[in-house]
Amino acid sequence: MRLIQELEAALAGEESLFRAQLLREDLTRLKTLKKLAETSESLEAFLKQGFFIGWTPGDARTFELKPALEPLLVAFHAAFEGGEDTQERLVAAWRAFDAFRMERLVGCLSRVPRPDNRN
Numbered sequence: 001m002r003l004i005q006e007l008e009a010a011l012a013g014e015e016s017l018f019r020a021q022l023l024r025e026d027l028t029r030l031k032t033l034k035k036l037a038e039t040s041e042s043l044e045a046f047l048k049q050g051f052f053i054g055w056t057p058g059d060a061r062t063f064e065l066k067p068a069l070e071p072l073l074v075a076f077h078a079a080f081e082g083g084e085d086t087q088e089r090l091v092a093a094w095r096a097f098d099a100f101r102m103e104r105l106v107g108c109l110s111r112v113p114r115p116d117n118r119n
Contacts, residue, residue, distance in 0.1 A: 002090070003091055003094055004031065004034070033076050050076070064105070067100065
């Protein structure tokens, strides 16, 4: 899959230890999704299993990622099944998910107020 190849290439050139670790974890998750796509009987079964593969520690906060994670899983399943533009849609869904995840999970650690929270 193109997305896995792109992340592997990004990992090879990544200088940030934090980002490199996140890329390794993401690659493991995506490879798990690929195995699930190979064995799932339906999109519904794939979604049910795909939500709980460790997107957050113990999947304790994975529910917070649902608005971006569900479209990613749907795009991943479609890309696995094949089609004209499915790889491009998967990469776009990944970028949207990654940005959402960083804002939601890592952004909460920031001490700098977000611009949209200014009074």
